Amino acid sequence: MIPVNEPLLGERELEYVTECIRTGWISSAGRFIEEFEEKWAAYCGMKYGIAVSNGTTALQVAVRCLDLKPGDEVILPTFTIISCALAIVECGAVPVLVDSDPATWCMDVSQVEMKITERTRAIMPVHIYGHPVDMDSLLGLAEKHDLVIIEDAAEVHGAEYLSERDGAQPTWRRCGGMGHLSTFSFYANKLITTGEGGMVLTSDPIYAEKARGLRNLCFRPERRFYHTELGYNYRLTNMQAALGLAQVERMAEIIARKRWMGQAYTERLQGIPGLQLPVEEPWARHVYWMYGLVLDKTMGLEAAEFARRLQALGVQTRPFFLGMHEQPVFLGRGLFRGECYSVAERIARQGLYLPSGLALTEAQIDQVCTAVKTVLES
Ligand SMILES: Cc1ncc(COP(=O)(O)O)c(C=O)c1O
Numbered sequence: 473m474i475p476v477n478e479p480l481l482g483e484r485e486l487e488y489v490t491e492c493i494r495t496g497w498i499s500s501a502g503r504f505i506e507e508f509e510e511k512w513a514a515y516c517g518m519k520y521g522i523a524v525s526n527g528t529t530a531l532q533v534a535v536r537c538l539d540l541k542p543g544d545e546v547i548l549p550t551f552t553i554i555s556c557a558l559a560i561v562e563c564g565a566v567p568v569l570v571d572s573d574p575a576t577w578c579m580d581v582s583q584v585e586m587k588i589t590e591r592t593r594a595i596m597p598v599h600i601y602g603h604p605v606d607m608d609s610l611l612g613l614a615e616k617h618d619l620v621i622i623e624d625a626a627e628v629h630g631a632e633y634l635s636e637r638d639g640a641q642p643t644w645r646r647c648g649g650m651g652h653l654s655t656f657s658f659y660a661n662k663l664i665t666t667g668e669g670g671m672v673l674t675s676d677p678i679y680a681e682k683a684r685g686l687r688n689l690c691f692r693p694e695r696r697f698y699h700t701e702l703g704y705n706y707r708l709t710n711m712q713a714a715l716g717l718a719q720v721e722r723m724a725e726i727i728a729r730k731r732w733m734g735q736a737y738t739e740r741l742q743g744i745p746g747l748q749l750p751v752e753e754p755w756a757r758h759v760y761w762m763y764g765l766v767l768d769k770t771m772g773l774e775a776a777e778f779a780r781r782l783q784a785l786g787v788q789t790r791p792f793f794l795g796m797h798e799q800p801v802f803l804g805r806g807l808f809r810g811e812c813y814s815v816a817e818r819i820a821r822q823g824l825y826l827p828s829g830l831a832l833t834e835a836q837i838d839q840v841c842t843a844v845k846t847v848l849e850s
Contacts, residue, residue, distance in 0.1 A: 474840060476788045477661035480729075480830035484721065488714035500688075502710030508717040509671065512656070512664075515720060516625075517649030518673040520680035523708040523716075524687050527626040527657025528555035530670035532562065533686045533706060534622050534653040537672075537679045540565040540593055546622075547587050548596040549579035550795035550808075551816040556596055556624055557796045561805070568592070569797055571813035575751045577764065577792075577823075578605040580815070585613055594620040599628040599647050601825065602730070602761035603750065607650050608637050614652075621651035626670075627761040629656065629663035630727045634755040644757070648673055653683075658712075661829065663726050663759060664719040666712035727759055729830055734760030736834065737826065740841035744848060746771040762825035764792065766818075771848070775824040778847060785843040792823035 492498050509521030524530050535546070542564035548556050550569040557567045570583040578600045595614060597605040605623075614621050625631075625648030632644045648654040653676075656662075658669035672683045685691070690703030719726065738749055746768035752758040767773055779789045795816040797808035826840055 473783075473786050473788055474827045474832075474836050475829065476790050476825070476827050477829035478831035479660055479665055481715070482718065482722070484718040485715050488718050489711055492711045492714050497710045500707035500709055502713070504710045504713035504717050505708065508713035508720065511717060511720045512671055513673050515630075515723065516646045516654070516673055518654065519675040520673065520677070522672040522674075522680060522683040522687055523713060524670045524672060524706040525708055526668050527624075527655060527659065527670040528558070529704065529706040530626075530655035530657070530672045531555050531559040531622075531624060532704070533683050534655050534672050535559040535563055535565075535594075536686050537653060537674075537682045538563075538594060538620055538622075543591055544593045545589060545591045546594045546596055547584055547592060548796075549598050549600075549816070550797050550811075550813045551577065551579075551600070551793050551819065552598040552624070552796065553626075553793060554796070554799065554801075556598060557799075557802065560596075561802075561807075565593070566591070567796065567802075567807065569795075569808060569811065569813065572600075572815045572819065573606075574815050574819075576603045576606075576753060576756075577601060577819060578603060581606050581609045584610060588613065588617055588619075592617065592619060594622055596622045596624060597651070598624040598626075599631060601750065601764050602628055602631055602734075602759040603752070604628060604631050604633040604647050604756045606753070606755065607633050607645075608635055611635075611637055611650065620653070623648055623651035623654035625654050626657035626662070628759055629761075630723055631759040632757040652676060653679055658716055661762075663730060663761060663830075664716055664723075666708065666716040669708050669712050669716060726830065730760045730828075731758070733828065733832055733837065734758060734763060736837045737763045737841065740837065741765075741844060744845065747844075747848065760828060762790070762828045764823055764825045765844070766792075766823040769818070769822060773848075775822055779824050781847040781850075782843055785846060787827065787840050787843045789824045789826055792820050792825070794820045
């Protein structure tokens with residue numbers, strides 16, 4: 473069975489984690505935490521990094537930084553993981569959805585402005601499966617309507633966006649470096665993994681201080697065990713940061729490997745009728761977190777059945793997200809009733825992703841592509 477993900481860890485990771493064990497710095501203090509935060513923030517073009525326990529808690533902390541009031545609204549794509557909407561709902565705020573772009577599967581930015589009301593406080597673009605959201609128009613809307621941008625960059629470590637906003641010269645900007653706040657996940661299937669882990673990035677010192685407080689139970693500097701706000705224990709350990717730092721140091725190699733994988737799949741699968749492959753827009757540098765496929769409805773095959781047949785041929789896959797407007801937990805709370813998002817609904821049923829881990833070999837890619845063709849020809 474070719475697993476959907478297999479991490480690729482190296483000698484440097486072993487060396488750094490061993491140092492934690494040898495020196496006893498195994499908890500949430502130690503040199504690797506700060507270094508990991510500083511290096512990752514700098515890599516993405518942000519000033520501050522606040523390492524947390526996972527990508528979901530990163531979103532919770534980032535959204536809490538906004539001090540949202542009940543009824544405040546945050547615009548996000550329906551096609552994403554529940555963590556995004558959860559972080560908004562938990563604050564008593566209202567998630568407001570937009571559909572996906574049919575080519576990139578990221579939020580359709582042309583739908584955002586019509587969703588802005590006097591209650592809108594923030595926009596949460598989610599970069600999907602390794603491809604950036606078309607950020608320029610969102611950055612423009614944020615400026616025009618005084619909104620905060622929280623980028624969910626959990627799936628796009630090192631992906632880049634060609635921004636034409638700052639001056640005449642277009643510039644490549646890293647995902648997670650364009651919003652007021654951004655969040656990352658370092659789960660085992662991510663381009664950088666700490667087993668479980670996450671980070672909030674910002675260049676705003678006020679958000680950074682607030683996020684640090686929320687991560688660590690909102691202890692106050694003037695007296696320990698004195699609190700004026702409710703926080704969480706969302707700390708990352710030095711051992712996890714050690715693992716992460718070793719990978720930040722070889723980001724170029726990680727991205728090259730992912731882009732090689734993406735190109736290898738595309739070369740083998742392009743031209744198959746009824747099969748939509750990932751695109752790379754001219755303004756984007758894709759990092760192929762996961763290599764997605766969407767079957768045309770005319771194929772008469774849904775992704776769930778496609779996945780079962782691939783599994784029988786030794787290929788593990790995962791289904792695409794199911795939109796937030798189709799989640800019983802939110803419908804039960806009276807959210808999104810009667811709302812339809814046709815692109816998200818279609819790709820949720822017709823999409824899946826192929827094995828995409830860093831340890832994937834060329835022989836495995838060949839095997840996966842042969843299996844895909846066998847199923848589609850049968
Ligand atoms: C877009 C997105 N945001 C947030 C998360 C949550 O990250 P975690 O699993 O580390 O909580 C994920 C998880 O894969 C994700 O894909």
